[in-house]
Amino acid sequence: MTVNLLQVVKEEKSQIEERQKLSEQNVVRLIKEKENAENMIASLKEEMEVMEKRNRLHEKNVVQLIEEKESDENMISSLKEKMEEMNSLHEQNVGRLIKEKEDGQNMISRLKEEMEEMNRLHDQNAHQLIKEKEDGQNMISSLKEEMEEMNRLHKQQLDQFEIKTKQMEEKLATKVKEFELHVLRSNMKIEEVETTYQQKSQLWNKKENIFHNYMNSQQLYVKGLNISSRSIKSDMYAFQMKWRDEMSNLGSNLKCLVDAADNYHKVLAENQKLFNEVQELRGNIRVYCRVRPFLPGQDKQSTTIDYIGESGELLISNPLKQGKDGQRMFKFNKVFSSFASQADVFSDTQPLIRSVLDGFNVCIFAYGQTGSGKTYTMSGPSTSKKDWGVNYRALNDLFDISLNRRNIFSYEVGVQMVEIYNEQVRDLLSNKVAQKRLGIWSTSQPNGLVLPDASLYPVKSTSDVLDLMEIGLANRAVGATALNERSSRSHSILTVHVRGVDVKTGSISRGCLHLVDLAGSERVERSEATGDRLKEAQHINKSLSALGDVIFALAQKNAHVPYRNSKLTQVLQSSLGGQAKTLMFVQINPDVESYSETISTLKFAERVSGVELGAARSNKDGKDIKELLEQVSSLKDTISRKDMEIEQLQVTKDKDKPPSSAVDNHGSSMPNNFSSNETSLITLNQKRQLSDPLSYAEVNADAGQTSPTNIVAMGLDEADYEDNVSEDGSLVRETEYTIGRRNIMNSNSDMIDDTKMHRGPSRTARSTLTKSAQPAISRSKPRDAVLKTPSHTRTPSNQLAGGSSARATKRWQK
Numbered sequence: 001m002t003v004n005l006l007q008v009v010k011e012e013k014s015q016i017e018e019r020q021k022l023s024e025q026n027v028v029r030l031i032k033e034k035e036n037a038e039n040m041i042a043s044l045k046e047e048m049e050v051m052e053k054r055n056r057l058h059e060k061n062v063v064q065l066i067e068e069k070e071s072d073e074n075m076i077s078s079l080k081e082k083m084e085e086m087n088s089l090h091e092q093n094v095g096r097l098i099k100e101k102e103d104g105q106n107m108i109s110r111l112k113e114e115m116e117e118m119n120r121l122h123d124q125n126a127h128q129l130i131k132e133k134e135d136g137q138n139m140i141s142s143l144k145e146e147m148e149e150m151n152r153l154h155k156q157q158l159d160q161f162e163i164k165t166k167q168m169e170e171k172l173a174t175k176v177k178e179f180e181l182h183v184l185r186s187n188m189k190i191e192e193v194e195t196t197y198q199q200k201s202q203l204w205n206k207k208e209n210i211f212h213n214y215m216n217s218q219q220l221y222v223k224g225l226n227i228s229s230r231s232i233k234s235d236m237y238a239f240q241m242k243w244r245d246e247m248s249n250l251g252s253n254l255k256c257l258v259d260a261a262d263n264y265h266k267v268l269a270e271n272q273k274l275f276n277e278v279q280e281l282r283g284n285i286r287v288y289c290r291v292r293p294f295l296p297g298q299d300k301q302s303t304t305i306d307y308i309g310e311s312g313e314l315l316i317s318n319p320l321k322q323g324k325d326g327q328r329m330f331k332f333n334k335v336f337s338s339f340a341s342q343a344d345v346f347s348d349t350q351p352l353i354r355s356v357l358d359g360f361n362v363c364i365f366a367y368g369q370t371g372s373g374k375t376y377t378m379s380g381p382s383t384s385k386k387d388w389g390v391n392y393r394a395l396n397d398l399f400d401i402s403l404n405r406r407n408i409f410s411y412e413v414g415v416q417m418v419e420i421y422n423e424q425v426r427d428l429l430s431n432k433v434a435q436k437r438l439g440i441w442s443t444s445q446p447n448g449l450v451l452p453d454a455s456l457y458p459v460k461s462t463s464d465v466l467d468l469m470e471i472g473l474a475n476r477a478v479g480a481t482a483l484n485e486r487s488s489r490s491h492s493i494l495t496v497h498v499r500g501v502d503v504k505t506g507s508i509s510r511g512c513l514h515l516v517d518l519a520g521s522e523r524v525e526r527s528e529a530t531g532d533r534l535k536e537a538q539h540i541n542k543s544l545s546a547l548g549d550v551i552f553a554l555a556q557k558n559a560h561v562p563y564r565n566s567k568l569t570q571v572l573q574s575s576l577g578g579q580a581k582t583l584m585f586v587q588i589n590p591d592v593e594s595y596s597e598t599i600s601t602l603k604f605a606e607r608v609s610g611v612e613l614g615a616a617r618s619n620k621d622g623k624d625i626k627e628l629l630e631q632v633s634s635l636k637d638t639i640s641r642k643d644m645e646i647e648q649l650q651v652t653k654d655k656d657k658p659p660s661s662a663v664d665n666h667g668s669s670m671p672n673n674f675s676s677n678e679t680s681l682i683t684l685n686q687k688r689q690l691s692d693p694l695s696y697a698e699v700n701a702d703a704g705q706t707s708p709t710n711i712v713a714m715g716l717d718e719a720d721y722e723d724n725v726s727e728d729g730s731l732v733r734e735t736e737y738t739i740g741r742r743n744i745m746n747s748n749s750d751m752i753d754d755t756k757m758h759r760g761p762s763r764t765a766r767s768t769l770t771k772s773a774q775p776a777i778s779r780s781k782p783r784d785a786v787l788k789t790p791s792h793t794r795t796p797s798n799q800l801a802g803g804s805s806a807r808a809t810k811r812w813q814k
């Protein structure tokens, strides 16, 4: 390429030189032409000089002629003529010469211009040529530089190649050395491995010998074993024969046992029926009156209680009126004096708890003015077992009975706790107490939950319930009035849902126990309440009178029962009326200051009990009473007989029971005939309960086994069906049921998401709750000590349930 370039440059250089020669020739030619033109100009100048000389001569001649004219005038004229001619000729010549001169001058100027043009062109060409020459030279020099650069690079590369080659050669040499070394080492290793291999093979040979020896001894041992196994087999055969005989004996025994168990179920059912009949004879609405003792500092002399009869008579006297006018007699199912213990009060309540396990709905509530001992009766003043109120005793009994019946029924117990404050139902077991307003649903739901949105916690022991109650009571709304500065201003309702599955038949029964601590019943004007307190009092009075109206309507067997007049009666609807059993504790103060409140309380209670109760009405008729009492005592005898039979059967069954029988979550033994499917169903249900508090309700709903007993238990056979109620008191028709279900499902999912709500407040939250519930905290009454101190509730229950409280708490906090 460089050669080509040089060739091109050479060619261009030769062309440039040729062009330069040509331009030089042109310059020479132009110089010659210029010289010629200059010569011509010079000759023309000479001619002009000649002409001027001639002119001068002519002038001389003219002068001679004029002189001759003078001499010869004739001759002058002729000469004149001649002169004129000569002049004209001369003028002609001069004109011609001037013209020639002008032409010459023009030619000269033209030639000059041409020369200038030529010079200019020449300059241009020369300039261009010089420029081209310079460019060519530049190009040549750049090409030369490039060539030099390339040569230099080439040289460099060559140097590098040489260096690299040298390095590679060096590396190769070292690698070769390394490889040689490696080969050397490998050879050494091979030698080592060969020696170890030889050593190991010697060792293995030794071991093989040992193993062979061992195998020989083992074979001998197996032979011995074969001989002994043959003798064992013959022994086994003898045993099998003996076992078959024993099994056939056991079969016949078992058959007897099954017959006995069948009989046992029949007896139990009969017993339940009889028991219920006794309860009914006693009246489905019962009213017990309890007189609170004087409080320390009160004047014990001035009392309004004149007389308390054995058969429920209560004589109240007005301190301001003398004689019979000042006295008033009331009659209830039972009147407990101020000396009655907590156990005495509960002893007459106990049978109702059994009814709950038999699938009946029961409602126990305490009614009375503020400070009359409602909370004392329902919850009790302290942690000790002897002070336990109806609530704790009832639940304790419930779990005791369910434990006794574990072989016949598998019970699931769930608890809800709500309060009704200013006609709004609030979940006391949710940590979102302030926000949560609960809707009330129709009792016709399959699971019988009137408050499906309220937190429902499965419980296994009294301690579980106590823990929940502790949370619930701390959440109760309390306010101050003139009568009792820390009085409860809301109705608190603890609802215990019991679902029993007959382990033999699989039939399901549902019972529900409402334990209600009503708000103070004092009249508005007496409580001196104003503002918010007045509003609270009005709501309380309204709901209490609605409760009275409902009970009155039920007692009168009215076609219409006004359940919808208050939230309280809506919530308690399933436990008021029908076959539901209602027990009201009427609490009264003995002091004279409370006389008018006491009378109004007792009038309310009288209205509730006196009209309705068949038994109470019969009290007026001595013959009927006698008959009924006889009937009751004979029924009681039958029951106790049946109970003894059951106990005997139980003992026989326990004796014959194989020791390996399964134990359920309650710690109860599974019966032998409990199918594996049923076992898994129960286990699943229990697991669901553990993981999700709501599953209890779902399981119940899913089961879809609304037995006739259940419907009856829900009080739907008699309750007026128009009274399906909703949150705002409007009707919830059957068509709304589906919407309700959907809402429940939605709320279920919310609840699952909002785990905190259903697990109940955490330990910290609970302590915060207790602390922040200012009036509740400052309660000085023993009852309030119960509410505040968690240990109180746990101590006795832990003894009972073996610390299942802790387990339950953990479960909810999972």
Ligand SMILES: Nc1ncnc2c1ncn2[C@@H]1O[C@H](COP(=O)(O)OP(=O)(O)OP(=O)(O)O)[C@@H](O)[C@H]1O
Pocket: 291, 292, 293, 295, 338, 368, 369, 370, 371, 372, 373, 374, 375, 376, 377, 381, 484, 486, 487, 488, 519, 520, 587, 781, 782, 783
């Ligand atoms: N049978 C009783 N024996 C001893 N003390 C009692 C009895 N009944 C109530 N008391 C006492 O009377 C006081 C008021 O009782 P309690 O708080 O139970 O009334 P209450 O009706 O629940 O009031 P409130 O409407 O404010 O809740 C308490 O100090 C309680 O200990």
